[in-house]
Amino acid sequence: xxxxxxxxxxxxxxxxxxxxxxxxxxxxxxxxxxxxxxxxxxxxxxxxxxxxxxxxxxxxxxxxxxxxxxxxxxxxxxxxxxxxxxxxxxxxxxxxxxxxxxxxxxxxxxxxxxxxxxxxxxxxxxxxxxxxxxxxxxxxxxxxxxxxxxxxxxxxxxxxxxxxxxxxxxxxxxxxxxxxxxxxxxxxxxxxxxxxxxxxxxxxxxxxxxxxxxxxxxxxxxxxxxxxxxxxxxxxxxxxxxxxxxxxxxxxxxxxxxxxxxxxxxxxxxxxxxxxxxxxxxxxxxxxxxxxxxxxxxxxxxxxxxxxxxxxxxxxxxxxxxxxxxxxxxxxxxxxxxxxxxxxxxxxxxxxxxxxxxxxxxxxxxxxxxxxxxxxxxxxxxxxxx
Amino acid sequence: xxxxxxxxxxxxxxxxxxxxxxxxxxxxxxxxxxxxxxxxxxxxxxxxxxxxxxxxxxxxxxxxxxxxxxxxxxxxxxxxxxxxxxxxxxxxxxxxxxxxxxxxxxxxxxxxxxxxxxxxxxxxxxxxxxxxxxxxxxxxxxxxxxxxxxxxxxxxxxxxxxxxxxxxx
Numbered sequence: 001x002x003x004x005x006x007x008x009x010x011x012x013x014x015x016x017x018x019x020x021x022x023x024x025x026x027x028x029x030x031x032x033x034x035x036x037x038x039x040x041x042x043x044x045x046x047x048x049x050x051x052x053x054x055x056x057x058x059x060x061x062x063x064x065x066x067x068x069x070x071x072x073x074x075x076x077x078x079x080x081x082x083x084x085x086x087x088x089x090x091x092x093x094x095x096x097x098x099x100x101x102x103x104x105x106x107x108x109x110x111x112x113x114x115x116x117x118x119x120x121x122x123x124x125x126x127x128x129x130x131x132x133x134x135x136x137x138x139x140x141x142x143x144x145x146x147x148x149x150x151x152x153x154x155x156x157x158x159x160x161x162x163x164x165x166x167x168x169x170x171x172x173x174x175x176x177x178x179x180x181x182x183x184x185x186x187x188x189x190x191x192x193x194x195x196x197x198x199x200x201x202x203x204x205x206x207x208x209x210x211x212x213x214x215x216x217x218x219x220x221x222x223x224x225x226x227x228x229x230x231x232x233x234x235x236x237x238x239x240x241x242x243x244x245x246x247x248x249x250x251x252x253x254x255x256x257x258x259x260x261x262x263x264x265x266x267x268x269x270x271x272x273x274x275x276x277x278x279x280x281x282x283x284x285x286x287x288x289x290x291x292x293x294x295x296x297x298x299x300x301x302x303x304x305x306x307x308x309x310x311x312x313x314x315x316x317x318x319x320x321x322x323x324x325x326x327x328x329x330x331x332x333x334x335x336x337x338x339x340x341x342x343x344x345x346x347x348x349x350x351x352x353x354x355x356x357x358x359x360x361x362x363x364x365x366x367x368x369x370x371x372x373x374x375x376x377x378x379x380x381x382x383x384x385x386x
Numbered sequence: 387x388x389x390x391x392x393x394x395x396x397x398x399x400x401x402x403x404x405x406x407x408x409x410x411x412x413x414x415x416x417x418x419x420x421x422x423x424x425x426x427x428x429x430x431x432x433x434x435x436x437x438x439x440x441x442x443x444x445x446x447x448x449x450x451x452x453x454x455x456x457x458x459x460x461x462x463x464x465x466x467x468x469x470x471x472x473x474x475x476x477x478x479x480x481x482x483x484x485x486x487x488x489x490x491x492x493x494x495x496x497x498x499x500x501x502x503x504x505x506x507x508x509x510x511x512x513x514x515x516x517x518x519x520x521x522x523x524x525x526x527x528x529x530x531x532x533x534x535x536x537x538x539x540x541x542x543x544x545x546x547x548x549x550x551x552x553x554x555x
Contacts, residue, residue: 095540097410098407098408098410100406100407100408100514100518101406101407147551150539150540150541151537151538151539151540151551152405152407152412152538152539152540153403153405153407153520153536153537153538154535154536154537154538154551154552155403155533155535155536155537156534156535156552156553157532157533157534157535161401166400166402167399167400167401168399168400169397169398169399169400170397171396171397173390173394174392174394174395175394175395175396175397176387176388176394176396177387177396177397177399178387178388199399199401200399202532204419204532206476206496207419207474207475207476207496215534216534217418217419217532217533217534218401218532218533219399219421219531219532220399220401220522220523220528220530220531220532220533221396221398221399221421221523221528221529221530222398222426222429222523222527222528222529222530223395223396223397223398223528224387224395224396225387225393225394225395225396226387226388226389226393226394226395226396227393228389228393229389229390229391229392229393230389230390230391231387231388231389232388232389233390334422334473334474335472335473335474336474382388384387386387
């Protein structure tokens with residue numbers, strides 16, 4: 001009789017048996033694990049094969065196919081299959097050292113009448129084998145068992161969150177949550193708004209890449225307030241000599257972005273808005289979407305503490321082939337500028353020092369810097385100070 | 387966070403998973419893009435157990451680096467990394483629990499060679515965690531991360547094994 005190479009078991013109740021509970025110790029955890037799913041589906045095609053119609057009845061049930069190997073107790077194994085055939089719940093425990101990891105299962109196959117097979121490796125010694133098809137009594141997934149019995153937990157971004165007890169994040173117009181999708185914009189990221197209690201599958205590229213976003217991530221963030229009001233409504237900002245053009249294509253795929261232009265050669269142009277951070281001393285992070293205009297120059301994005309007369313962020317932005325180059329005069333760049341759809345780029349900046357609560361702060365856009373002799377324009381969208 | 391006539395607040399993401407496995411020799415692996423958790427004191431990458439009750443196991447940001455912590459009613463042991471990722475870095479953090487309850491943390495940034503914290507002192511494993519919950523970006527302070535894969539596996543495993551299990555190529 002070979003030593004057991006695992007610590008797995010099938011357990012079921014047996015009220016007609018004096019023992020009350022039956023246990024079949026498996027020589028090894030179920031092998032050759034294969035995932036499956038059963039659902040009643042109907043499909044038809046149009047005559048020209050251009051249209052598929054699908055009808056599914058309910059959500060079906062996840063299944064697991066696994067092979068019992070090296071079994072030298074064919075009576076016990078047969079009794080387990082008979083119990084399953086009678087509709088009894090089979091409790092599968094991959095490792096009895098960890099009995100809380102268990103699966104309450106219905107047996108799908110084989111059902112009586114059945115016959116065990118000789119084990120392909122040790123059948124000559126009398127060991128037997130059978131493939132079991134199991135469903136959990138709650139129809140749930142067998143993950144992480146699909147990976148093998150030694151996996152305790154597994155999640156990959158984009159995978160099901162059904163196993164999560166409760167993902168939560170309330171989202172509303174006053175509590176928005178956004179992420180990058182790749183459903184449009186050539187894969188460079190289309191800004192999207194998540195539904196309430198919907199996890200955000202946020203597509204990204206590597207830090208050094210400005211190519212399309214190639215991998216999904218699950219975005220998890222703490223609560224944050226955007227202290228900039230009217231972040232998308234530049235017509236409410238203070239305008240000095242600037243020409244504002246609304247209705248520009250934005251990173252959402254909408255038309256809420258603005259083109260801020262300095263059309264004068266006698267005075268430089270700005271738009272600005274004041275705000276008051278009131279969430280403690282900080283530091284804070286500024287971020288904004290920018291897009292190369294039709295006439296480029298060295299523009300400035302400035303965050304100035306008006307009360308203290310100090311710049312918290314001062315970025316000089318130049319453009320080459322539609323990509324910005326940031327020269328930092330004040331502030332700290334947290335990450336490379338991030339490419340988005342339709343030529344948009346998102347830049348970020350950490351404020352120079354802690355921000356004094358209650359001070360008046362100002363975000364200003366200078367399309368052509370502080371030179372009064374240059375015409376230039378730049379696309380802007382989505383100012384955020386958090 | 388688009389705002390209108392007033393400021394707006396994005397609510398926190400909350401993500402707990404059931405984690406019924408008892409304390410045991412195991413390896414936890416998480417691959418993610420650093421978005422700021424490293425800057426927040428005691429922000430958790432993940433924590434097994436309810437918030438502040440022992441026994442528990444976690445990886446958290448402390449003093450600008452990641453640290454693994456194993457706490458029971460009999461004490462606390464830690465293993466701390468020396469190198470901090472930057473915002474935007476691709477990071478792999480591997481956390482090992484040994485048979486005597488000692489722990490060790492490892493990290494690879496942007497696919498570079500593994501760096502490791504020291505193996506901690508021993509701390510006997512408790513029979514169970516204070517809660518059968520795996521909290522991700524939760525349990526203490528919350529941070530900002532973009533998770534790609536997270537896997538827990540029995541035994542002390544190598545980075546190569548954990549990458550394979552996570553499907554990392």
